[in-house]
């Protein structure tokens with residue numbers, strides 16, 4: 001039985017780790033975290049929290065948190081929402097950092113009435129999401145459990161898309177382009193999640209904290225730029241170049257690179273402590 005949802009005792013070093021999942025902690029092809037296990041084990045032994053910061057939904061992340069015995073808070077839907085486990089271990093307190101799903105759907109419904117042509121996850125049964133993404137029916141259902149962002153397919157011209165984008169901006173929302181879908185969300189990104197985590201742990205531990213962030217994609221850029229120890233994991237298509245002078249690039253992709261750089265950082269910080 002879990003008695004403590006996440007460590008509120010200060011770790012040996014005042015560090016928080018924040019990580020992207022796909023292509024970063026998870027292997028791009030087989031979704032395994034195996035190569036990162038040595039570093040994850042050492043972080044756990046030190047009491048350093050490891051916060052996932054992902055485009056996935058809360059439901060999609062639950063299995064991985066369980067597999068890794070991860071009890072720390074986590075950020076979903078590209079920085080739009082942070083889930084903080086309750087201290088009794090049952091469920092989460094969720095803080096929306098962007099705009100709530102209901103408010104996003106209200107704006108989309110109004111724009112549809114004005115003639116904008118799109119089809120969002122809210123309009124699709126799980127079977128349709130499964131067909132579009134290649135996910136299983138169950139995974140598709142989990143990806144439909146949105147809290148603060150809406151993926152959609154655009155069914156009109158580029159010109160109409162430009163108008164749609166500016167209408168969303170006027171409503172306080174933004175449109176980002178992902179691999180398969182456009183995403184409508186509030187004014188948050190993965191750096192919003194990092195700022196929340198910094199503040200949260202500084203209050204909890206009553207001391208300044210350093211944040212190590214790991215990511216491989218364009219949507220990780222703002223998070224990496226805001227980190228004290230940014231670790232770039234080489235992506236499938238590109239290697240992010242940051243202006244943050246503390247940035248290091250991992251020697252290999254995915255969890256192997258994650259492991260290498262994290263062990264190196266821990267050694268460096270423990271020597272300095």
Ligand SMILES: [Mg+2]
Pocket residue numbers: 020021022023024215216217
């Ligand atoms: Mg990624």
